[in-house]
Amino acid sequence: xxxxxxxxxxxxxxxxxxxxxxxxxxxxxxxxxxxxxxxxxxxxxxxxxxxxxxxxxxxxxxxxxxxxxxxxxxxxxxxxxxxxxxxxxxxxxxxxxxxxxxxxxxxxxxxxxxxxxxxxxxxxxxxxxxxxxxxxxxxxxxxxxxxxxxxxxxxxxxxxxxxxxxxxxxxxxxxxxxxxxxxxxxxxxxxxxxxxxxxxxxxxxxxxxxxxxxxxxxxxxxxxxxxxxxxxxxxxxxxxxxxxxxxxxxxxxxxxxxxxxxxxxxxxxxxxxxxxxxxxxxxxxxxxxxxxxxxxxxxxxxxxxxxxxxxxxxxxxxxxxxxxxxxxxxxxxxxxxxxxxxxxxxxxxxxxxxxxxxxxxxxxxxxxxxxxxxxxxxxxxxxxxxxxxxxxxxx
Amino acid sequence: xxxxxxxxxxxxxxxxxxxxxxxxxxxxxxxxxxxxxxxxxxxxxxxxxxxxxxxxxxxxxxxxxxxxxxxxxxxxxxxxxxxxxxxxxxxxxxxxxxxxxxxxxxxxxxxxx
Amino acid sequence: xxxxxxxxxxxxxxxxxxxxxxxxxxxxxxxxxxxxxxxxxxxxxxxxxxxxxxxxxxxxxxxxxxxxxxxxxxxxxxxxxxxxxxxxxxxxxxxxxxxxxxxxxxxxxxxxxxxxxxxxxxxxxxxxxxxxxxxxxxxxxxxxxxxxxxxxxxxxxxxxxxxxxxxxxxxxxxxxxxxxxxxxxxxxxxxxxxxxxxxxxxxxxxxxxxxxxxxxxxxxxxxxxxxxxxxxxxxxxxxxxxxxxxxxxxxxxxxxxxxxxxxxxxxxxxxxxxxxxxxxxxxxxxxxxxxxxxxxxxxxxxxxxxxxxxxxxxxxxxxxxxxxxxxxxxxx
Numbered sequence: 001x002x003x004x005x006x007x008x009x010x011x012x013x014x015x016x017x018x019x020x021x022x023x024x025x026x027x028x029x030x031x032x033x034x035x036x037x038x039x040x041x042x043x044x045x046x047x048x049x050x051x052x053x054x055x056x057x058x059x060x061x062x063x064x065x066x067x068x069x070x071x072x073x074x075x076x077x078x079x080x081x082x083x084x085x086x087x088x089x090x091x092x093x094x095x096x097x098x099x100x101x102x103x104x105x106x107x108x109x110x111x112x113x114x115x116x117x118x119x120x121x122x123x124x125x126x127x128x129x130x131x132x133x134x135x136x137x138x139x140x141x142x143x144x145x146x147x148x149x150x151x152x153x154x155x156x157x158x159x160x161x162x163x164x165x166x167x168x169x170x171x172x173x174x175x176x177x178x179x180x181x182x183x184x185x186x187x188x189x190x191x192x193x194x195x196x197x198x199x200x201x202x203x204x205x206x207x208x209x210x211x212x213x214x215x216x217x218x219x220x221x222x223x224x225x226x227x228x229x230x231x232x233x234x235x236x237x238x239x240x241x242x243x244x245x246x247x248x249x250x251x252x253x254x255x256x257x258x259x260x261x262x263x264x265x266x267x268x269x270x271x272x273x274x275x276x277x278x279x280x281x282x283x284x285x286x287x288x289x290x291x292x293x294x295x296x297x298x299x300x301x302x303x304x305x306x307x308x309x310x311x312x313x314x315x316x317x318x319x320x321x322x323x324x325x326x327x328x329x330x331x332x333x334x335x336x337x338x339x340x341x342x343x344x345x346x347x348x349x350x351x352x353x354x355x356x357x358x359x360x361x362x363x364x365x366x367x368x369x370x371x372x373x374x375x376x377x378x379x380x381x382x383x384x385x386x387x388x389x390x391x392x393x394x395x
Numbered sequence: 396x397x398x399x400x401x402x403x404x405x406x407x408x409x410x411x412x413x414x415x416x417x418x419x420x421x422x423x424x425x426x427x428x429x430x431x432x433x434x435x436x437x438x439x440x441x442x443x444x445x446x447x448x449x450x451x452x453x454x455x456x457x458x459x460x461x462x463x464x465x466x467x468x469x470x471x472x473x474x475x476x477x478x479x480x481x482x483x484x485x486x487x488x489x490x491x492x493x494x495x496x497x498x499x500x501x502x503x504x505x506x507x508x
Numbered sequence: 509x510x511x512x513x514x515x516x517x518x519x520x521x522x523x524x525x526x527x528x529x530x531x532x533x534x535x536x537x538x539x540x541x542x543x544x545x546x547x548x549x550x551x552x553x554x555x556x557x558x559x560x561x562x563x564x565x566x567x568x569x570x571x572x573x574x575x576x577x578x579x580x581x582x583x584x585x586x587x588x589x590x591x592x593x594x595x596x597x598x599x600x601x602x603x604x605x606x607x608x609x610x611x612x613x614x615x616x617x618x619x620x621x622x623x624x625x626x627x628x629x630x631x632x633x634x635x636x637x638x639x640x641x642x643x644x645x646x647x648x649x650x651x652x653x654x655x656x657x658x659x660x661x662x663x664x665x666x667x668x669x670x671x672x673x674x675x676x677x678x679x680x681x682x683x684x685x686x687x688x689x690x691x692x693x694x695x696x697x698x699x700x701x702x703x704x705x706x707x708x709x710x711x712x713x714x715x716x717x718x719x720x721x722x723x724x725x726x727x728x729x730x731x732x733x734x735x736x737x738x739x740x741x742x743x744x745x746x747x748x749x750x751x752x753x754x755x756x757x758x759x760x761x762x763x764x765x766x767x768x769x770x771x772x773x774x775x776x777x778x779x780x781x782x783x784x785x786x787x788x789x790x791x792x793x794x795x796x797x798x799x800x801x802x803x804x805x806x807x808x809x810x811x812x813x814x815x816x817x818x819x820x821x822x823x824x825x826x827x828x829x830x831x832x833x834x835x836x837x838x839x840x
Contacts, residue, residue, distance in 0.1 A: 004645055004649075005487075006645060006646075006649075022646075028809065028810075051452065052449075053452045054452075054479060055452035055479075056449070056452075057452070057479075058452040058453075058475055058477045058479065078422065098571070115805070116488075117803050118805040118806055119716055119717070119719065119806030120805035121555065121802075121808070122402060122406060122554060122555050122802050123402070124805065125555035125556065125557065126555070126556075129556065130413055139426070139427060139429075139430060140427045140429060141429065142429070143429045143430050143431035143478070143491070144430070144431055144476070147475075149431070149477045149478065157478075157482060158429070184401070185401050185402055188401055189399065189400075189401040189402065189804075189805070190398060190399035190400075190804075191399045191717055191804040191807055192805050193804070194805075194807050194808070194811050195805055195806070195807065195808065212482060273476070274409075340808055340809075341649070342808040342809065343808070344718065351708070384490070390513040399717070399803075399804045400800075400803040400804055401803075403799070403803045406554045406799075406802060406803060407554075407799065409555075409556055410550060410553045410554055411553075411580075412553075412556070413546060414552070414553060414556050414557050414558045414559075415556045415557075416556075416557055416558045421808050440571050
């Protein structure tokens, strides 16, 4: 059939969020990939500059729905570092509890989505049912299923009662059984193996060259985990292991995520059994002094990196976010070369793409020799009206 | 040789069991008490400091003058139910209930005074 | 009940009744909608969901028929329209030859098994042509995948269905069905063929795990992508009717169809009994297809082709060999 350019996205059932992968196909094999991002850019960094730190807590949460708590922890850690305050121990434990609960729900979600991409809807339904247990626990403690609004600058806002603690431990017992079932099914089911083995190969050297992060790179045998390399919250005290496999393919990523479920359950059990008593918040002033700080955490998808610059007022001067999906995206182009067309959705899904998080940068395409222009908002609106009028649409 | 269909033994049993779907609105799940739903405002405790309106991230809480007393008015169309107003209030005049069935037909209908 | 005797008024009426009501058009139409309902309901219950209500497939068909029917600019109008109609006509015609109430169908002759198999291939070709002429790159890719599947699954299906014909030594479905009653152990000999037949039928029908031409997450509905309105309704109906006809064919050839007939007199009682037996056996085969659909993931085109050529065809050949041995040794 010759070479065909197939656009996957921005609207495509394989993608949960809009991005464009224009793949050049030769028969059923992918020859080249051209990635375009920017479809869900919302201007959050600019918005943050016009809100106070307290208001920004809730804006930062909404960068993403699945890894929202990692972003808030980064933000509060940034501000606390600039202020120089140390949050109480109990608050650190509660923050870690939520980070790990979020990892649990994100990995269950991912198992379901990966199952759906390869056509295994039964796995999708089962994993999302078990995810409801985690969501109910989160709702019980924090008051909401996503965007928990648990953090404040200086600690956390809500406390964990004895009843909540017991319920969390019960939930962990149930989830451990389910995770064991998925470990048995996902790794031993012949059709999943047929779709995931030797697909989307990312060799360690290439992974390091493109600086991939998270389970994507841990499946290539590289031990990179911010919880171990640069501990924050209470990761200095909780025992856990960094899971790596060295198969470098999609199956490795499935295995890494399923085994990380067990590690998260282990961490949560330790936290709930050793919860220290005490305060949960320290008082902080409204105006943050001048300073800069960076903070990174291990979100369920990889390393999430934030930078803050404050200037002594109530509002931050500049805030920059770099999410893990952005780091993994160039690696997709490498993984897809030489793959079959049928593998494209599962390879894209294997890095756990969260395009909503990721669209933080503007991508300027240099198609011609003309230098780029900057267009004001009103000009853009007039241009849009003229363009549509030229196609016969009434304004 | 691995045979496909590892999930087979378990799933046949599910054909005859009750589905896990909750048939809303005939059946309802009870939300926990800690759910952040609609807020309740106690006018007698309000001291008119305006901290709630300053800290509201979405502009749902605004100060208005009604009956020659300034007080906050909450517009649920803008509210993100974060409960920052409840935390900022020094007199605990704002309290979050767990009422979450707040659908309404037109903008401006859901106001808490 | 065959229309061999001349042109008598009552025979024409009976034949028309047979063609249009039972077990012709109306019966097949409602039965295939019922099996679609069962398919979706059992699939949902396995996943612990509720599933659609009883009239859902009918409602879907009516809704689709009422929608606007768009033919894209780049598509070939004639082929685009004709493909679904030809596919549907072929499967309806194939059903008429199956023995439903009695060992003979509407018209039984030597070689009617081959005719039914041939007619069952036409919907796949219709899907391929419909996708190819739709003028969309996704449709053409889907069409090519349908063609690759055609090369993989027709052969084991034919070979597996050959086995009982070989054991009896006749191409007539009526003879095969009668043979199964007198020699029930023939079922055990062709067990391997039964399994292969079911797997190949799942491939022919393009259901999970073989639904790569219509993979929703990859090429957005494959050859069906540009169809809408009435033509899409016809294509979906073809898919459902093909499932009933294919399952019915397997039920007849391997499980004995409407046999064993318990009542021979009066005529209507034997029809009801035969039809019920046929329906139960078809539903059993369909249940197996549904369970297979929910337990596995989708496999790629190249993996499917290698599955067909490395496993199914050699096993089918072994089954034929066993059948020939049994025939000669048993002296049947």
